[in-house]
Amino acid sequence: MTLLIDIRQPEWMREAILRDTLAPHLPDVELLCGISEKRDDVVMAAVVDLYPDVIELAPNLKLVQKLGAGVDGILHGTGLPEHIRVTRLVTDLPATEIAEYCLAHVLQFQRNLHTHRADEAAKNWNPLPPKLTSETTVGVLGLGVIGGLTAKKFASLGYKVVGWSKSQKQFEGLDCRFGDEALDGVLKAADYLVCILPSTDATRDFINSQRLALMKPNAVIINAGRGDLIVDQDLIAALDSGAIAHAVLDVFRQEPLPGEHPFWEHPKITVTPHVSGWHQGDALLDVAKNYMRLVAGEPLLNEVDRKAGY
Template structure:
């Protein structure tokens, strides 16, 4: 039994460095990379950022796909993935903190009018503006898993009014938590900022259509660091032109990299970051090592996905 680490990414942590860290967590484990793969029939687990059909085709004894992150929709939605192959994700603390900081950075940028001051500087113009008052600012956090909870508590700790929303009931100390799609428009209409960190499921794909966008507070900010398929981007452009919402900050888009001809690039109401809100895995690679050990010994896996539900 062997573990193959093959992220499929050239602009992230290298496969060799990831393998080195997994071996540090589990000395003696049979950990391989594309350069040291050996006999593909010996691979029983693959750790990936994106699952390729080539993995399924060339690894005949594959039993587990370990996602090096949280979003697993493209894996569980792959029609070529046999039913017997299990899927697990990570719940790392490091990127949860980083994504919460990403939300906070963009909120504070708007609160303190930093974009306006940068534009004023280019015009050699001295134009003071009163910052928005934190305690009078309401933020909605959509998705109350590890990352959403971290985000909600960080913002609440800084004095923002915070409301959370999820599919099923959740409780977070000092945060007003709502659930169910019928209450979403009401929440959106109250919030100055909406932080979306939702998974991709049948219920969330295209959730932010023209009607939901129209329910947002005029001039509000929509920040998405979850999945790009949450938002109907054509509807978003029209909504931004109408001022509801007033601005969108997108770390994820429906197609990545974002095509050069996408109108999102040049729209004055859009800020794009290239899927960088959460970068480091921190100590989560220990869970990759533990899952390889658990798979080998027949123990329950950490963070295994229910393929039927998609999360």
């Protein structure tokens, strides 16, 4: 039986690098880098996104392993048959990187660095007081591994943190809210709204014009979750009208973001190319573990509930 490695993102990782990482742990297994012809022996595929040709060329596929956390690029629009199982990687390393990414952008606004850079270019001496951490509220939407770590990171630095999730979650010392009725209060309170929700039927188009209208006019949205959480045109309209102040976006409905997309040139939008969480560390070895568990008929690590979407 064969394990297919099909990444197709050489700027992140080449297939051969993962093959060489897994090979010592799967010495008797063929590790196939990419697929171009029908292979009946492929039972598992390690992917970032699932492409239709993989399903066509690997008719005996039993498991798709996501090389990361979000599985929308596997579950949505791929035609994945219901009998094929899906697993993902769960590790604190990219979660820590995403928390650092969000903190880095919050600090830029807290310390007025955007304004200072513009003043520097204009040779304008313009002292501005930084915002007080203790008087700043960070709302975190999504309290899974990544969101929970992000919320705790901000709280440890003295920010007021209000976390929200679909179902009840508890973290010591954090104000954790859940359910639809609690969401409006989080939106109204947040000076920074950090979005780390997965892409599901319940979260698609989650941040729309109605919810944006509830936010403070000085609020900043940071989306490091999934690109389809926010309605693009509603976000642009909210920024243009002054309903919110700025948006920092690391994820998009289409990636790479097309050159003609209005996000690129909008003065109140910061675009980064999906870099908030990069490294997977030792979690990549879970690919080998799941292959062995699949073959042995044992429970898989971090199996996705396909109906829930995560």
